[in-house]
Amino acid sequence: MLQVRDGAGEMLGVLFDRYQTPLFNFYSKLTGDRTLSEDLVQEVFLRILKYRQSYRPGTPFRAWIYQIARNARIDHFRKFPRERVFEPEMLPPVIPADSAQEQQEVELLQRALALLPEDKREILLLCRFQELKYEEIAELLGCQLNTVRTRIHRALQELRKSFHQLTQGTALKRANSAAPGNISPRGGCREV
């Protein structure tokens, strides 16, 4: 019996090793909360154990697993209504101007992503970071392929706008900090 138990564990372990980091990143980039993200990853694997009969062979497996992941998050926030929303302030502060430009851009991008409404952030994460194909996303969200395309484009447009606001804000901040005795307020990066 021990052998049987180890066998099933080993197998779920294979899935765990493969999916824990992508799922963790999906949650952490969506919610900005590491502890909650780890809890939700555990919940996903518990649900895989419980509901594995619901997987229809021949359908995209990743769409199924992300379906479980989305439901786990929705159920969690239903039970425990959000105490805090994802604020860009929860991310590490933007590195001062003298650091590598690319590094700074990545951090601005992270902040810009955090400013998006959750559904837009989610669809960008799914296709760009989780590398789901458009067909898989359509299956996952239960919508048409064309709708997926439109939503991706809208999300990208909005990302550009918030990224723009942030870069202009940073330029302003830099100008402010160059002037002696002028301390820019926190969140000043959102001023345009």
Place this chain on the structure above:
Amino acid sequence: MKCEQIAELLPDYLEGSLAPDQLRDVEAHLEQCADCSEEVALWKKLSLLPVEQPSTASRVRFEAMLQAYQAGRSNQPAGNPEWKKRASTASVFHWLRSPLGAAAWSAALLAIGIFTGLRLAGPKPPSPDMAAIQSELTNMKQLVVLSMLQQQSASARLEGVTWSTRDQHLDPQVLSALLHTLRYDPSVDVRLAALDALSRHSAQPQVRSSVVNALQEQQSPLVQVALIDQLVEWHDREAKPHLEKLRQSPDLNPTVRQRADWAIGKLN
């Protein structure tokens, strides 16, 4: 082209699935339009976002969850369903982290150990519990194999094929996934591995007929030779007409043709 027209094509451009003429249109537009090209640049930058690593405790928690679940399954009649209903999984995880939780864990694991020891000590006929766990195990294997065979990386698909060979009995769904892999997988290595996995199940008539059919579809000489060898090993006389047909294909690799001749001789 205007931005609105480009908007319809942009997602496919980003995915790299545009037809050449559309691709030209989009690229021409991107050179002129700052907004659209900025969107493309941002899309590319999204892949630079750092990958965060979960804590090392995560794996330990996973193992604990797995054991708790399986212990719960095998002791289900004794369990208290009311308690189960009330406790949400999230709160269970919080509880597991507390010192009291840890102590309870140790006790539970000890109990599982004793239970297992007693089970192993005396040979008993298989209980319904045991059968349930056995069937869970089979389910899990299927799920792993089926998911692996869909992975994008060839090495992951290879791993999936290897997983499928761990079971003596091949589930019909796994069988059809392997047959699909044999015919359509883009990687030669994965197709060869699938053939190797399938060769263990020659008793199933579907396997033999699929190998014969795959013969006509394969383009890779390596796989063709492997298929021919397999048919010879099975002494599959019904394959002879198919081999004849294969050797008459106009652009067949000479080595494969030679091998087919050899096989036809063997099967006579």
